[in-house]
Amino acid sequence: MKQNLDKFIRYISKTYFSYWIIWGIDLVISVISTCFTYWWIHYLTDTLLNGWGMIQVGALAAVATTLASWLFQTYRNTVRYSQLRCLWPLICSSLFKMACIGITVFTFLISVNLSNNQKLMFILFDGMLTLIVSATSRMIMIMIYETLIDMMNKENMRILIYGTDDKSVALKTSLLHSSHYKVIGFYYYGTIIYKHRRLAELPIYYFTDEQNFQLLIHKRHIQGILFAHNESIRAEENRLLQYCKNSHIKTLIAPSISEADENGDFRQWVRPVKIEDLLGRPEININMTEIANEFCGKVVLVTGAAGSIGSELCRQLAQMNIRRLIMFDSAESPLHNVRLEFERKYPELDFVPIIGDVRIVERLRMVFETYHPQIIFHAAAYKHVPLMEENPCEAVLVNVIGTRQVADMAVKYGTEKMIMVSTDKAVNPTNVMGCSKRLAEIYVQSLSYAIKEGKIEGKTKFVTTRFGNVLGSNGSVIPRFKEQIENGGPVTVTHPDIIRYFMTIPEACRLVMEAVTMGEGNEIFVFEMGKPVKIVDLATRMIELAGYKPGEDIEIQFTGLRPGEKLYEEVLSNEENTIPTHHKKIKIARVRRYEYAEILPTYNELEQLSRAVQIWETVKLMKQTVPEFKSKNSKFEELDRK
Numbered sequence: 001m002k003q004n005l006d007k008f009i010r011y012i013s014k015t016y017f018s019y020w021i022i023w024g025i026d027l028v029i030s031v032i033s034t035c036f037t038y039w040w041i042h043y044l045t046d047t048l049l050n051g052w053g054m055i056q057v058g059a060l061a062a063v064a065t066t067l068a069s070w071l072f073q074t075y076r077n078t079v080r081y082s083q084l085r086c087l088w089p090l091i092c093s094s095l096f097k098m099a100c101i102g103i104t105v106f107t108f109l110i111s112v113n114l115s116n117n118q119k120l121m122f123i124l125f126d127g128m129l130t131l132i133v134s135a136t137s138r139m140i141m142i143m144i145y146e147t148l149i150d151m152m153n154k155e156n157m158r159i160l161i162y163g164t165d166d167k168s169v170a171l172k173t174s175l176l177h178s179s180h181y182k183v184i185g186f187y188y189y190g191t192i193i194y195k196h197r198r199l200a201e202l203p204i205y206y207f208t209d210e211q212n213f214q215l216l217i218h219k220r221h222i223q224g225i226l227f228a229h230n231e232s233i234r235a236e237e238n239r240l241l242q243y244c245k246n247s248h249i250k251t252l253i254a255p256s257i258s259e260a261d262e263n264g265d266f267r268q269w270v271r272p273v274k275i276e277d278l279l280g281r282p283e284i285n286i287n288m289t290e291i292a293n294e295f296c297g298k299v300v301l302v303t304g305a306a307g308s309i310g311s312e313l314c315r316q317l318a319q320m321n322i323r324r325l326i327m328f329d330s331a332e333s334p335l336h337n338v339r340l341e342f343e344r345k346y347p348e349l350d351f352v353p354i355i356g357d358v359r360i361v362e363r364l365r366m367v368f369e370t371y372h373p374q375i376i377f378h379a380a381a382y383k384h385v386p387l388m389e390e391n392p393c394e395a396v397l398v399n400v401i402g403t404r405q406v407a408d409m410a411v412k413y414g415t416e417k418m419i420m421v422s423t424d425k426a427v428n429p430t431n432v433m434g435c436s437k438r439l440a441e442i443y444v445q446s447l448s449y450a451i452k453e454g455k456i457e458g459k460t461k462f463v464t465t466r467f468g469n470v471l472g473s474n475g476s477v478i479p480r481f482k483e484q485i486e487n488g489g490p491v492t493v494t495h496p497d498i499i500r501y502f503m504t505i506p507e508a509c510r511l512v513m514e515a516v517t518m519g520e521g522n523e524i525f526v527f528e529m530g531k532p533v534k535i536v537d538l539a540t541r542m543i544e545l546a547g548y549k550p551g552e553d554i555e556i557q558f559t560g561l562r563p564g565e566k567l568y569e570e571v572l573s574n575e576e577n578t579i580p581t582h583h584k585k586i587k588i589a590r591v592r593r594y595e596y597a598e599i600l601p602t603y604n605e606l607e608q609l610s611r612a613v614q615i616w617e618t619v620k621l622m623k624q625t626v627p628e629f630k631s632k633n634s635k636f637e638e639l640d641r642k
Contacts, residue, residue, distance in 0.1 A: 023066075025137060025141075026065060026069060027065050027066065027069075029137060030062070030097065030134070031058050031061050031065070033061075033126060034057055034061035034101070034126050034130070037122055037125050037126040037129055038053070038057050038058075038122060039054070041114065041118055041121060041122045041125070042114075045118055047118070057101065057105070060100065060101055060104055061097065061101065061126075063100075064096065064097040064101060065093070065097055067096070067100070068093035068096040090138065093134075094127045094128075094130050094134070097127065097130060098123050098124070098126065098127035101126065102119075102120075105122070105123065106119060156181055156182040157180060157181050157182065157224050157250070158184050158221055158222055158223050159181050159184065159222065159223065159225065159226045160184055160187040160205065160220075160222055160224075160225055160226065161183060161186050161187065162186075162188070162226065162227045162232055163186065163187075163228050163229065163232055164186050164199055164204060165228070167228040167254075168186060168228045169200045171254055172200050172202060173200070183226075184220055185202045185203040185205050185220075186199050186202060186205065187204075187205050187207070187225060188207075189208070189239070189240070190206045191206065191208065207243075210243050210246070213247070214243075217247055217249060223250060224250035224251070224252050225252065226252045226253070226254065227251070227252065227253045227254070228254050230253070233251075291320065291513050291516065291517055292321065294375075294517055295320040295321070295322050296321045296322070297321070297323050298322050298375055299322070299326065299371055299372060300317055300326065300373060300374070300375045300377070301326040301367070301371070301373035301376045301377070302314055302317070302326065302328065302379060303328045303378050303380035304329055304380030304381060304421075305327035305353070306331045306335040306337070306338050307329070308470060309470065309508060309509060310329065310377070310379040311334075312509045313377050313379065313509050314327055314351075318342065318345070318346045318351070322349075323350065324350045324351070325349060325350070325351040326351075326373055327339075327342075327351060327354065328356050328358075328367060328380070329353075329354075329356070329380065330356060330357045330358075332355060335355065336353075338353065339353045352371070354367060357402075358380050358398060358403070358405060359397050359398060359402050361405045361409075364405055364409050368409045368410075368413040369413070372413055373410075373415055374415060374416045374417075375418075376406065376410055376415055376417070377512065378406050378407075378418060378419065378421060379421040380398070380406075381402075381403075381421070381440075382394060382395050382398045382399055382433065382436075383433065385433045385434075385562065385563075386562040386563050386564065386565070388431065388432045388433035388436065389432050389433070389562075389563040389564040389634055389636075390563065392432040392436075392610075392615055392618055392619050392636075393609070393610040393614070393615055394610075395432050395436040396436055396607075396610040396618055396622070397607075397610050398436075399433070399436035399437055399439070399440050400436050400439045400443070400606060400610075401603075401606070401610065403440035403443060404443050404603060404607075407443065407444050407462065408447075411447065411451065411460045412458075414458075414460070415460045416459070416460065416461065417460065417461045417463065418460055418461070418462050418463070419465065419515055419516055419519070420444055420462065420463070421465055421512060422438075422441055422464050422465060422466045422524070423437050423467070423468075424466055424467065424468045424469075424526075426438040426441055426466060428628045429626065429628070429629045430629075430631060430634075431563070431564025431565070431566075432564060432619065432636070433564065434564075434629075435622050435623075435626050435629040438626050438629070439606070439626060441524060441591070442625075443599070443603060444462040444464060445462065445464065445522055445591070445593075445594070446595060446599055448461065448462035448522045449522055449596065450595075450596035450597075451521075452521060452522065455596065455597070461521035462522065463516070463521065463523055463525065464515075464525065465512050465515045465524075465525045465526075466524060466525070466526045467503055467508050467526075467527050468500065468503055468527075469500050469501060469502050469503070470502075470503060470505050470508050477500075477538070478542070481538070485542060485543060485546050485548070485554060490554065490556065490557040491539045491554060491557070492556075492557050492558075493535050493536050493539055493558055494535070494558065494559055494560060494561050494562055495535075495558060495560065495567060496536050497567055498535045498536075498561070498565075498567050498568075499533060499534050499535065499567065499568055500533060500535060501532050502533055503527065511527050511586065514586060518581060518583070523588050524588065524589040524591060525581075525586055525587070525588060526587055526588070528584075528586070528587070536556065539556050540556070563633055563634045563635070564631065564632060564633065564634050565632065565633055566632045566633075577590050578590060599625070602621065602625050605621060606621055606622070616639070619639060620639055623636075623640070
């Protein structure tokens with residue numbers, strides 16, 4: 001039975017079917033009302049009924065109703081979306097029909113055997129009857145449809161929507177006929193002012209403490225709270241989210257625009273609240289028109305295109321009307337996956353996936369000679385601190401020499417702008433990875449100054465962006481914690497006091513995009529990172545969001561700091577080490593200037609040492625070049641004591 005009802009409702013929900021059904025019902029009602037009123041007036045006045053006149057007024061009613069349906073689009077009030085406000089087009093349609101019949105009956109139809117008063121009575125009663133019956137039928141159809149929906153979806157999750165703004169109302173409308181959720185009302189932290197108030201035909205509930213919350217949850221049998229904004233989730237992290245956790249109430253969030261596919265459809269309409277929703281900050285507002293103009297018609301190269309940042313950059317670039325996108329990466333399988341994604345999502349985009357290594361200069365030369373990129377996003381890098389501490393020569397070859405070779409090719413082949421993706425670990429580095437990224441920054445910045453001052457021939461502008469840990473990136477802490485939780489624990493944290501700054505992948509990429517329009521060359525842009533997060537608190541919240549109790553269901557174990565790891569990341573955006581820009585969240589780092597001619601022999605030596613796998617000599621030279629590089633929890637600490 002339920003299967004048949006499901007098929008029936010899916011059938012009547014088709015737009016074309018609803019249109020024709022609504023028009024047909026309105027037409028039948030109109031014609032029958034007119035013919036009945038015509039007969040009734042003759043019966044009431046004891047006037048001889050003219051059959052030919054009845055046929056004429058019936059046909060006239062059909063024509064007038066059809067015209068009115070087209071003019072006022074009453075047929076568009078499909079059952080799925082019909083509400084009381086849909087009565088207004090019916091009123092207009094009835095008045096139009098009355099006018100048409102009135103003009104015709106008083107001027108043309110002599111076969112209507114009625115006096116003028118009787119004609120007027122006929123027209124008025126016909127209009128009233130048509131409106132009453134049409135409105136009644138429409139309401140009955142809505143009630144039947146809603147009843148069928150309720151029968152099918154009686155097991156739907158009963159939810160409250162948090163907030164009373166426009167997006168909250170839009171969520172209610174979107175979920176009106178959801179097969180998974182039943183919206184009971186709106187929810188808000190506040191006072192008695194919301195009592196007995198309604199919004200979008202649903203009540204507004206309020207709470208002031210956990211007792212209020214518990215009473216409403218039990219009274220209305222609420223099973224979940226749906227948030228419309230990430231900001232609301234963060235505001236209620238220590239209040240409503242805790243109440244929900246204590247009562248085993250699900251916390252849900254509506255998708256953001258970044259979660260929509262290329263057609264604007266949401267990949268996942270409503271999803272559970274994730275740790276990223278709690279850690280993220282309000283999105284950076286950037287001028288997308290200005291950015292799109294910057295890239296329009298350009299050939300763009302992205303190195304590290306298969307990585308977390310690189311692939312997201314490619315996705316954003318794909319929507320900016322660029323001429324060609326060159327996706328360069330050494331990882332075969334991830335690049336293949338990106339290729340398949342772009343073939344499916346962006347079939348019109350001219351993109352070229354290229355397997356290549358930034359360490360191999362001849363491969364880079366081939367790419368530049370073939371495609372002549374006008375803008376470069378250099379995201380290729382080794383990033384894992386412990387691994388790079390164990391393999392410093394590889395860190396230098398990829399992060400330093402690779403960056404140098406990309407920058408040199410950019411200058412040689414006339415690239416307009418190169419944007420380098422750096423890290424907060426480049427600030428006062430305590431590990432090989434951070435120092436290698438600082439060395440890469442030094443090279444591109446010194447090269448940029450040399451070009452600007454005419455010491456080297458070229459036109460390329462170099463811009464660097466620094467940001468902290470990226471949520472959900474490959475190999476980051478959050479995917480690792482998720483895996484550990486799914487396996488039943490324990491969740492491993494290196495130290496109880498370790499803290500980090502976080503940002504989302506789209507947020508990081510928007511920073512990089514903004515750097516393109518803001519940068520004039522030589523700048524190192526940094527982002528206002530907000531508040532740091534204790535990693536142990538992060539682990540605790542992730543365990544709680546998964547529905548477990550930390551310390552009881554899943555243990556947290558401390559494993560000790562890893563090689564090169566430090567407890568506290570440097571604050572990037574304080575007033576002492578940065579210069580403000582027109583964007584309040586983006587600043588320019590104050591860094592020591594290096595002369596290109598002076599550092600060039602050092603970089604040649606670094607390349608020779610790293611290619612020869614002279615580990616200690618390589619790290620020693622890194623420390624000499626970047627004096628602030630002081631190793632922590634590493635075997636290379638002894639070099640600092642010499």
